Structures are given as structure tokens and as C-alpha cells.
Amino acid sequence: MSMNVDRDHILVEVEDIHITFGGLKALNGICMNINKGEILATIGPNGAGKTTLINAINGVCHPNPGRIVFEGKDLTNMRPHHVASLGIARTFQNVALFKGMSVLDNITMGRHSKIKSGFFSQGLYWGLGQKMEIEHREAVEIVIEWLEIQNIRETPTGALPYGLQKKVELGRALAAEPKLLLLDEPMAGMSLEEKEDIARFILDAREEFGTTICLIEHDMGVVMDVSNRIVVLEFGEKIAEGTPEEIRNNQRVINAYLGTDGH
Amino acid sequence: MLFFLEVILSGLLAGVMYSLVAIGFVLILKASGVFNFAQGAMVLFAALTFVCLLEKAIPFWAAFFITLAVMIVLAVAIERIVLRPLVAKPPIILFMATIGLAFFLEGLGQGIWGADVHGLNIGIPDDPFEWLMNKGILISQFDLVAAFIAAILVTVLVLFFHKTATGTALMAVSDDPEAAQSVGISLRWIWVITWSISGFVALVAGIMWGTRLGVQYSLSLIVLKALPVLILGGFESIAGAIIAGLIIGASEKLADVYIGPYVGGGLENFFPYFLAMVFLCFRPYGLFGREAIERV
Numbered sequence: 001m002s003m004n005v006d007r008d009h010i011l012v013e014v015e016d017i018h019i020t021f022g023g024l025k026a027l028n029g030i031c032m033n034i035n036k037g038e039i040l041a042t043i044g045p046n047g048a049g050k051t052t053l054i055n056a057i058n059g060v061c062h063p064n065p066g067r068i069v070f071e072g073k074d075l076t077n078m079r080p081h082h083v084a085s086l087g088i089a090r091t092f093q094n095v096a097l098f099k100g101m102s103v104l105d106n107i108t109m110g111r112h113s114k115i116k117s118g119f120f121s122q123g124l125y126w127g128l129g130q131k132m133e134i135e136h137r138e139a140v141e142i143v144i145e146w147l148e149i150q151n152i153r154e155t156p157t158g159a160l161p162y163g164l165q166k167k168v169e170l171g172r173a174l175a176a177e178p179k180l181l182l183l184d185e186p187m188a189g190m191s192l193e194e195k196e197d198i199a200r201f202i203l204d205a206r207e208e209f210g211t212t213i214c215l216i217e218h219d220m221g222v223v224m225d226v227s228n229r230i231v232v233l234e235f236g237e238k239i240a241e242g243t244p245e246e247i248r249n250n251q252r253v254i255n256a257y258l259g260t261d262g263h
Numbered sequence: 264m265l266f267f268l269e270v271i272l273s274g275l276l277a278g279v280m281y282s283l284v285a286i287g288f289v290l291i292l293k294a295s296g297v298f299n300f301a302q303g304a305m306v307l308f309a310a311l312t313f314v315c316l317l318e319k320a321i322p323f324w325a326a327f328f329i330t331l332a333v334m335i336v337l338a339v340a341i342e343r344i345v346l347r348p349l350v351a352k353p354p355i356i357l358f359m360a361t362i363g364l365a366f367f368l369e370g371l372g373q374g375i376w377g378a379d380v381h382g383l384n385i386g387i388p389d390d391p392f393e394w395l396m397n398k399g400i401l402i403s404q405f406d407l408v409a410a411f412i413a414a415i416l417v418t419v420l421v422l423f424f425h426k427t428a429t430g431t432a433l434m435a436v437s438d439d440p441e442a443a444q445s446v447g448i449s450l451r452w453i454w455v456i457t458w459s460i461s462g463f464v465a466l467v468a469g470i471m472w473g474t475r476l477g478v479q480y481s482l483s484l485i486v487l488k489a490l491p492v493l494i495l496g497g498f499e500s501i502a503g504a505i506i507a508g509l510i511i512g513a514s515e516k517l518a519d520v521y522i523g524p525y526v527g528g529g530l531e532n533f534f535p536y537f538l539a540m541v542f543l544c545f546r547p548y549g550l551f552g553r554e555a556i557e558r559v
Contacts, residue, residue, distance in 0.1 A: 058445060084447035096442035098435050109435050113447025115428050169442075176446065 011036045011180060011212050012057065017066030019052055026052040027063070028236040034180065039206055039213045041223045043247075044233035045256060050216045051093060053233070054182045057214075058090050059083040070180070085113040089178035093185045093216075095165045099158030103168050106157050107143055110175030111136050143175045146208075147201065163194045170198070174205060181205065183215035187222060195219065199226050224248065232256070269400045270520050271513050276406035278512020279413045280475070283468040284489040285496065285504040286420070287461045293437040293499050294457035295346070296354055300361040303486035304368035305462060307478075309334055310469030311372045314381040314478045323385065327466070334462030342454045350450070369483055380479040385470060409471050416467055417505055420460070424501070429456060437499070491539035497552020507550060511535045 012034040019027040027049045034040050042050045055061045057068055059080040068075045075083055089110070098106050115136065144153055147167055152160065157168055166186060173181055186202070187195040199222055205211045217223050223230065224244040232240040232253050240250045247253055284306065291299040299305075312333055316326035345360050389405040396402075424430040435443040436453045444450055469478070472485055492511050496503025519531035542549065 060441075060444075079449070080444035081447045081449040084445060090445050092441065092445075096439045096445070098438035098442065100438050101434070105431070109431065109443075110446050112428065112432060112435075172442075172446065 009035045011071065012214075013067075013069040014053075014057070015067040015069070017056060017063035017068065019049075019056060019061055019063050019066075025236050027056065030066075030233070030236075030238050032231050032238060032241065034212060034214050035229070037206065037210060037212055038228040039202065039215070039226055041227035041230045042214065042216050042233060043218070043220075043223055043230060044239075047235075048233040049236040050233055051184055052236075054090060054184050054214070054216065057083075057180075058088060058182060081113070084176070087176070087179035088182065089173035089176040089180075090182035091166075091169045091173050091184060091186060093188065095162070095169055097157040097165055097169055097172070100156060102154050102156055103149060103160075103171075104140065104144070104153045106168055107140050107171045107175045108136065110143075110172035111139060113176060139177065140175055143171045146174075146204075147171045163190050166190065166194075166198070167201075170201065174209070174211070177209065178211060181211050181213045183213065183217075185216050185218065187217060187219060195222055202226055265399045269402065270516050272400065272402055273406065274513035274516030275509050276402070276410050276512065277516065278492075278509040279406075279410045279505075280468075280471060280508075281488050281492045281511055282505045282508025283409075283413050283416070283464070283471060284485055285492040285508055286417070286501055287464040287468065288486075288489060288493055289496075289499060289501050289504050290420075290457055290461045290464065294433050295357070295454055296437065296440075297357040297361060298354075298498070299461070300358065300486075301365040301368055302461070302465065302489070303483035304365040304372075305334070305337075305465040306469040306472065306485065307480065307483040308337075308368045308372040308469075309462065309466040310383070310473040310478045310482055311376045311381070313466065313470060314383045314473060315376040317383070318381065327470075330466055331463060334466055335459045338455050338458035338462050341458050342451055346454055347451065365483070369480070373480070378480065380477050381473075383470070383473040383478050385474055387474070405474065412467065412471065413505075416464065417501065420464075420501060423460075433457060488535070491535035493549075494539040495542055495549055497549025500549070500551035503549055503551030511538065514538060 010033045014030055014032045014034075017027055017030050018025070030049075030053065042053060044050055052061065056063050057070075057075065059075065059078045059082065062077050066076070070083075070086060070088065073086065075086075078086075098109060101109070144150055147170070149164070149167060149171065152164065157165060160168065170183070170186060173183075183202070187198050190198065202213060202215065203226055206213055215227070227244060230240075230242065230244055230247045231238060232247060232250075234256045239252045239256060240247055242250070284302070287302045287305070288299060291297055291302070309330055313326055313330040316329055317323065321329070341364065345364060346357070349357055349360055387405050387408045389403050391401045392404045392407055422430075424434060432443065432448045433453055433456065435446070435448060436450065440450060443453075468485075469482065472482055476482060492504060492507045494507075495510060496505075496507030515531045515534045518534040519528070523530040
């Protein structure tokens with residue numbers, strides 16, 4: 001396989017990134033790719049740097065040194081709102097919804113980076129503004145229907161139970177029709193049934209919208225089931241990468257999770 | 264009965280003037296979670312700039328828009344110099360930065376334009392409104408115009424918040440800045456917008472209050488009148504600021520007229536604070552504020 005053929009499949013290139021908080025090396029020379037159309041899981045013990053990796057791609061923190069390239073564009077020093085406009089959406093480990101707004105408004109906000117009808121025409125329902133408005137509404141309705149949350153569309157998100165909040169947050173990210181979806185523990189704290197529900201939506205999102213997905217998850221059963229490829233981090237370094245089968249049999253990963261034997 | 268009506272009406276109209284100041288606070292608090300201590304200084308700075316431009320024989324509307332431009336430049340400068348380096352710091356740090364900003368603006372305004380008291384006359388007579396006077400009620404024309412201007416201002420702001428993408432983006436930022444950024448909202452842009460709008464509100468409030476009291480240093484102290492309004496209305500609600508302003512205005516006048524004689528008068532000056540204290544005890548998030556709900 002030549003390098004050129006390989007590169008066509010790559011959506012994100014993470015090139016030797018380092019991120020330091022004070023004296024703590026959160027990420028220490030991570031190199032990895034996210035391929036187009038795959039579901040890539042990032043796993044690792046607490047404090048391994050998984051969320052920092054997502055934050056770096058999303059523009060919340062900036063690697064130094066190191067480089068992140070998305071579709072040939074250098075994301076390294078972009079701010080989050082700019083990254084969002086390129087087609088990268090995300091969810092947060094602790095649900096980050098607009099709690100005072102309804103489910104419908106939250107999901108509509110997801111399309112903010114797509115609304116480009118100028119400062120003064122925004123929301124004035126005339127001409128171009130109206131056409132845009134209809135297009136956005138349709139996209140939002142598709143997401144609501146797809147996630148089966150029609151019955152709570154007018155409910156303020158702050159009043160929803162945790163599992164549904166997580167679902168709405170996923171909906172907000174999907175409403176942007178992202179090329180890359182970053183999910184930070186989308187199933188944390190959920191019941192088995194809710195987890196299966198979300199896992200189904202993650203698989204469907206890739207099938208129906210062709211979205212590339214990078215997710216962080218602790219539940220190994222789910223990770224093995226949904227992901228095409230897995231990257232394992234420990235103490236800010238990548239210790240393994242491969243298919244679920246390869247990771248399951250990788251000695252370093254087993255050690256990192258179960259502790260080294262011989263003690 | 265007519266007298267009672269007159270007291271209430273004049274109280275309500277005075278209350279509108281309080282609301283005008285309170286709205287400036289609410290805007291910035293909503294969008295950036297900062298209690299802007301410099302709001303009073305912004306009112307003073309705007310009024311001072313405006314009145315001195317008028318005194319240089321610049322026509323009213325030209326002076327208005329030049330001052331507005333100055334307030335927008337100020338907003339950009341505040342974002343760049345004060346807010347940006349303090350991004351993601353705790354609210355108390357930002358609050359302290361606005362205290363510094365207040366002193367700076369008061370100094371800057373008086374440094375450029377001098378510390379004299381300027382009379383401001385915008386051509387609205389402070390005489391009784393004739394139609395009502397004939398019915399036996401004494402209400403100042405100026406108060407009525409002030410109420411009318413405030414009503415327009417509020418309508419425009421509410422439409423802006425609920426009907427434009429920038430307005431809803433502002434509300435999103437106030438709910439969750441991190442999530443707002445992740446859907447493509449630029450925090451810096453939102454900050455410039457809010458501080459500009461807040462500068463605009465400060466200019467309107469400065470002109471109305473400056474006409475009332477003269478443009479002078481003490482103008483920056485009208486924020487003290489806005490505090491009880493904010494406590495009553497809830498710090499994050501524009502509607503709350505309006506209604507609380509009306510309540511404060513009417514109740515302080517009523518208390519002064521009907522209870523004042525029994526306690527030796529002067530009730531008007533402290534009654535709003537008494538009311539605020541009662542609210543702090545029983546409904547600390549105000550009439551329209553969001554009750555903080557926490558899952559345990």
C-alpha cells in the first residue's frame with residue numbers, strides 16, 4: 001500500500017501533539033489518524049488524556065508542539081467556534097446543554113455554524129431568511145424524529161432526566177450535520193438499556209449520515225461492539241492502536257487495565 | 264383618589280428610569296456571567312461625552328451617534344484588554360476587573376472632559392403634562408417621554424434576544440459558554456456585542472438621568488438605585504428589571520407619602536433597600552430569576 005492511497009482515507013491527522021497543564025503532561029507526543037467513515041474509540045484509565053485529546057481537536061486547548069490537520073486544514077491554533085464551522089461537532093463528559101432553552105431550541109442551536117444569512121436578516125422571516133429558516137427547521141425535525149424525542153420537544157432541557165439530556169446533546173451535535181463527531185463518554189452513568197439505545201444511534205449516525213465518529217467510553221463491552229478501531233492512551237501516551245480483536249489480545253493494554261503480573 | 268393615582272403614576276415613571284440602568288447590568292450578566300460594576304461609570308462616561316459634544320455645537324443626533332461609536336470602540340477595547348486575558352477565570356476575578364474598569368472610566372471621562380457639572384437640555388420640558396393636569400393629575404412631560412423611550416428600548420432588546428440568531432446565541436452563551444463555542448458561537452464576538460449594547464443602554468440612561476440631575480460625577484452612583492431593582496427582578500431577567508423598576512418606583516413613592524409622615528419622612532431614600540432585603544430573605548433569586556436547581 002502506498003502512502004498516497006492511505007492519505008485519502010484520513011480525515012484527521014494528529015501529529016506528535018504535546019499538551020501540558022502546569023507541570024502535568026496531559027498529552028505527550030500523540031500520533032494518530034482518524035479515518036473517514038470509521039468509529040474510533042479512545043480508551044484508557046482515568047487521567048490518560050482522552051478528554052484532552054478531544055479538546056485539542058475541538059480547539060479548546062492547543063498543542064505545543066504538535067499539529068492537528070483536518071481535511072488538509074491546520075486546526076492547531078483554531079478557536080472552538082471556528083473548528084465547529086469546519087464541520088466538527090462534539091458532546092461533553094458532563095452534559096453541556098442550554099438548560100433554559102427547550103429541546104427544540106437546543107437542537108436548533110446545533111445548526112448555528114450553518115446559519116449565514118447576515119446579521120440583520122437573521123430571524124426576520126423574509127426572502128432568503130425564510131428559505132434558510134425552512135431548511136434549518138427540516139434538518140432539526142429529522143434529528144428529533146430520528147432520536148424519537150418528539151414528545152419532549154418543548155420541554156426545557158434543564159428539567160429532563162440525565163439520560164434524555166445526553167440524548168438531546170447528541171441530537172444538537174448531529175443537527176450540525178458534522179463530518180466528524182466527537183463524543184466524550186456518551187453513555188456515562190446510563191442504564192444498560194439506555195446504553196444500548198445510544199450505541200444503536202451511534203451506529204445509525206454513521207450509516208445514515210456518513211458521520212465519522214471518535215468516542216471516549218469506559219464500558220469495554222460497548223467499545224468492542226461499536227468501534228472499528230481503538231486507540232489506547234495511558235499517562236498521556238498512546239500504548240496501543242488496532243481493531244477491537246487486536247486490542248483485546250494486546251499485552252500492554254491488559255497490563256494497563258489489570259495491572260502487571262508478577263507482583 | 265386622584266392624589267393616590269398621581270403618586271402611583273409618578274412612582275411608576277420614576278421606576279422606568281431605574282429600570283433603564285438595571286437593564287445594562289442584566290445584559291452583561293446574562294451574556295458573560297459578570298456583574299459589571301462599571302455600569303455606572305459607563306453611564307457617566309457616555310453622558311459626559313454626549314453633553315460635551317453638544318456643547319461643542321454638534322447637533323443632537325450627530326452627537327448621539329458619535330457617542331454610540333465611542334461606546335462601541337470602548338466595548339471592543341474592554342473585550343481585548345480586560346476580558347480576553349481573563350477568559351475562563353472565576354466570576355469574582357472578572358467582577359474585580361470591572362471595579363478597576365469603573366475607576367478607569369470615571370478618571371478617563373473626567374480627564375478628557377473635565378469634572379464640571381454640565382446641564383443637559385434635550386428639549387423636552389419638565390413641565391406638567393397638560394391633558395392630565397386638566398384632570399387634576401400632575402405628571403411631568405419629561406417623565407412620560409422617558410417612559411416612552413424606555414418602552415421602545417425594551418421592545419427592541421426583547422425582539423433582538425428572541426428573534427435574531429445573534430440574540431439566541433447570546434442566550435446560549437449565558438447558559439453554557441463551552442457548549443455555545445462547540446456549536447460555532449464566537450465568545451469574543453458575543454462579548455463585543457453585549458458590551459456594545461450595554462454601552463448603548465448606558466448612553467440612553469445617561470442622557471435621561473443627565474437631563475434630570477445634570478451630568479456630573481454623582482451620575483455614576485445611580486447604580487445604587489439599580490441594585491434593589493436587580494435583586495427584586497432577578498439578576499438575569501430583562502422583564503424582571505422592568506417590572507421590578509416599576510414596583511420599586513411606585514412603592515417608594517407610596518411609602519414616602521403614606522407611611523413617611525408616621526416615621527419622620529425620608530422613606531423614599533431607603534425603602535427600596537428595605538424591600539430588597541425582604542426579597543433576599545424570602546426569594547433570593549428575585550421575581551423572574553432562575554431558581555438554581557441542583558441534582559443531589
